[in-house]
Amino acid sequence: MHRKLPFILLISLICAGTACTKVDVNFGGEFVDNSLSQIIKTDTIAPVLSTVYLDSFPTSAKGVTLVGGYTDPIFGRIDTKTYLEVAPPSTSAPYTNATFDSLSIIFKINHTYYGDTTKPVHIDVYQLSDYITPPITSSSLYNIDQFPVSNFLGGRDILISPTKVYPYPGILPTDTFTIRLSDALGKTLLKKLQTPGDPDMISAATFLQYFKGLRISSNAATNLVLGCKDSVIMRLSYQKADLYPVHLNADFVLSNSSHHFTNISVNRTGTPLATLPLKKVILSTAPGADSAAYTQAAAGAMTKITFPTLRSVLQAQNFVSIVKAVLIVRPVKGTYDNGFYLPSQLNLATTDLYNQPGGALSAPSAVGGVSSSFGTLYLDYLGENTGYTYDISSYIKAIVNDPSPDHINNNGLLLVPPSPAFETQFSRIVVGNSFNAYPYNKIELQVYYAAVTQTVP
Ligand SMILES: *[C@@H]1O[C@H](CO)[C@@H](O)[C@H](O)[C@H]1NC(C)=O
Ligand SMILES: *[C@@H]1O[C@H](CO)[C@@H](O)[C@H](O)[C@H]1NC(C)=O
Ligand SMILES: *[C@@H]1O[C@H](CO)[C@@H](O)[C@H](O)[C@H]1NC(C)=O
Ligand SMILES: *[C@@H]1O[C@H](CO)[C@@H](O)[C@H](O)[C@H]1NC(C)=O
Ligand SMILES: *[C@@H]1O[C@H](CO)[C@@H](O)[C@H](O)[C@H]1NC(C)=O
Numbered sequence: 001m002h003r004k005l006p007f008i009l010l011i012s013l014i015c016a017g018t019a020c021t022k023v024d025v026n027f028g029g030e031f032v033d034n035s036l037s038q039i040i041k042t043d044t045i046a047p048v049l050s051t052v053y054l055d056s057f058p059t060s061a062k063g064v065t066l067v068g069g070y071t072d073p074i075f076g077r078i079d080t081k082t083y084l085e086v087a088p089p090s091t092s093a094p095y096t097n098a099t100f101d102s103l104s105i106i107f108k109i110n111h112t113y114y115g116d117t118t119k120p121v122h123i124d125v126y127q128l129s130d131y132i133t134p135p136i137t138s139s140s141l142y143n144i145d146q147f148p149v150s151n152f153l154g155g156r157d158i159l160i161s162p163t164k165v166y167p168y169p170g171i172l173p174t175d176t177f178t179i180r181l182s183d184a185l186g187k188t189l190l191k192k193l194q195t196p197g198d199p200d201m202i203s204a205a206t207f208l209q210y211f212k213g214l215r216i217s218s219n220a221a222t223n224l225v226l227g228c229k230d231s232v233i234m235r236l237s238y239q240k241a242d243l244y245p246v247h248l249n250a251d252f253v254l255s256n257s258s259h260h261f262t263n264i265s266v267n268r269t270g271t272p273l274a275t276l277p278l279k280k281v282i283l284s285t286a287p288g289a290d291s292a293a294y295t296q297a298a299a300g301a302m303t304k305i306t307f308p309t310l311r312s313v314l315q316a317q318n319f320v321s322i323v324k325a326v327l328i329v330r331p332v333k334g335t336y337d338n339g340f341y342l343p344s345q346l347n348l349a350t351t352d353l354y355n356q357p358g359g360a361l362s363a364p365s366a367v368g369g370v371s372s373s374f375g376t377l378y379l380d381y382l383g384e385n386t387g388y389t390y391d392i393s394s395y396i397k398a399i400v401n402d403p404s405p406d407h408i409n410n411n412g413l414l415l416v417p418p419s420p421a422f423e424t425q426f427s428r429i430v431v432g433n434s435f436n437a438y439p440y441n442k443i444e445l446q447v448y449y450a451a452v453t454q455t456v457p
C-alpha cells in the first residue's frame with residue numbers, strides 16, 4: 001500500500017498542466033495495467049563495458065596457501081608464490097638421545113584448484129633470506145610483494161586430482177601431501193632443540209630472526225594452481241631408542257597469518273589483455289575481437305559496467321518512474337569449460353574514480369528484506385542460458401533520480417567475486433558486451449518503468 005501514494009501524487013502533478021482526470025491507480029502490484037498507467041519493459045539501454053586493471057591488492061591473511069601456476073589462452077600465464085613464517089615447537093619436549101629421521105612440509109588441500117589436473121604440479125620450497133615485512137604504508141602484504149630466498153630446501157612433482165591427492169602409486173588418496181626437505185636443515189634444527197637454552201629456539205620471535213620464513217613456488221612446466229589450507233606444517237620427525245624405537249614429531253606451525261601471503265605474477269603476452277597493465281582501462285565498444293570485457297580479479301582484471309545512456313529513459317513517452325531493473329551478465333560462449341570454469345558467484349561492487357573495488361550492491365531478498373547480492377551462476381554448458389542475474393532496481397533508480405552528472409553512481413559497477421575467492425581463486429569470465437553478435441552472449445539491462453498511457457482531452 002505504501003507505494004500507492006507517491007504514484008498518485010506523480011499522476012496528479014503530470015495531470016496538473018493538462019486537463020486529465022485524476023484516477024486512483026492501484027499500484028500495489030508491480031505489473032498493473034489499466035487505462036491510465038502501464039508498465040513498459042525496455043532493453044534498449046546498453047550497458048557499456050570495459051576491463052580495468054587492479055595493480056595491487058592484499059593477499060595476506062586470506063586463509064589459503066596457493067601453490068602452482070598455469071597457462072590460460074585468454075588471461076595468460078599465472079604463477080603463484082606463497083610466503084609464510086613458522087614458529088618453533090616447545091623445547092620442553094625430551095629431545096635427549098633423539099636421532100633424526102626426516103624434515104618435511106605438509107600441505108592440506110582445500111579442494112579448490114584451477115587448470116589441468118591430469119598433469120603433475122611441481123612444488124619447490126625455499127628458505128627466505130630476509131624478513132617478511134609489510135610496506136610502510138600498510139599492515140597487509142600484496143600480490144606484488146616479494147622477498148629474497150637463500151636455501152633450496154626441497155621440491156617434487158605431485159599428481160593431484162580435483163578432490164584427492166595421490167602421494168604415489170599404490171597409496172590411497174588423502175587430503176594431505178608432503179614434500180621432503182633438506183636433511184642438513186633437519187639435523188641442525190634437532191641439534192638446536194637438544195641444546196638447552198639455544199637462543200634461536202626460545203621464542204617465535206627469536207626463531208624468526210634465525211629462520212626468516214619459507215617460500216612455496218612452482219615451475220614453468222606446471223599447469224595447475226592448487227588451493228591448500230593456510231595451516232602448513234614443517235615437521236621434524238625423530239626417534240628415540242627405548243625398549244623399542246619411538247617415532248616422534250616436532251611441528252613448526254604457521255606463526256603470523258598476517259605475514260602469510262601470495263605473490264601472483266601474470267604474463268599477458270599474446271593475450272587480449274596484453275596492454276592492460278599499461279593502459280589500465282580497455283574499453284569494450286566494438287563488435288568482433290573486442291566484443292567482451294574480462295574478469296579474473298586475482299590476476300588484476302575486472303569488468304566494469306557503466307550505464308551512460310540510462311537517463312534517456314526519462315525521455316520515454318509518458319515516463320513516470322522506474323519500477324524495476326534487472327541486469328543479466330552472460331559469458332561469451334566457448335570461452336569457458338570444465339577446466340577454465342566460471343566463478344560460482346560474482347558481486348556487483350561499487351567503485352570510485354580510480355576503479356578500486358568497494359562494497360557489493362545489496363539486493364531485495366525474496367522475503368522482503370535486503371541481502372547482499374551475489375549473482376549466482378546459472379550454468380548451462382549445452383544450451384545458451386548461462387549467466388548471472390541481478391536485481392539492481394535501487395541502484396538504477398538512484399542514477400535516474402540524480403541530475404548531477406558526477407553522481408558517485410556514474411563510476412559504475414565492478415563485476416568481481418566475493419573475498420576470499422577474489423584474491424585466491426582463478427575462475428574467470430569473458431563478459432559479452434552490448435555489441436556482441438549473439439543475443440546469448442550479450443549483457444542486458446531490462447528496465448521496467450511506469451508510464452501514463454492516456455490523457456483525457
Ligand atoms: C641416553 O642414552 C645414554 C646411552 O645410550 C643413556 O645412558 C642415557 O640414560 C640416555 N638418556 C635418556 C634421558 O634417555
Ligand atoms: C604479525 O604481523 C603483523 C603485521 O606485520 C604485525 O603487526 C604483528 O606484530 C605480527 N605479530 C606477531 C606476533 O609477530
Ligand atoms: C611478484 O609479483 C610481481 C608483480 O606481479 C613480479 O614482478 C615479481 O616477479 C613477483 N616475484 C616473484 C618472486 O615471483
Ligand atoms: C612472457 O611470455 C612470453 C611468451 O610466452 C615470453 O616470451 C616472455 O619471456 C615471458 N615474460 C616473462 C617475464 O616471463
Ligand atoms: C577454500 O578456499 C576458499 C577461498 O579460495 C574458501 O572460500 C573455502 O571456504 C575454502 N574451503 C575449505 C574447505 O577450506
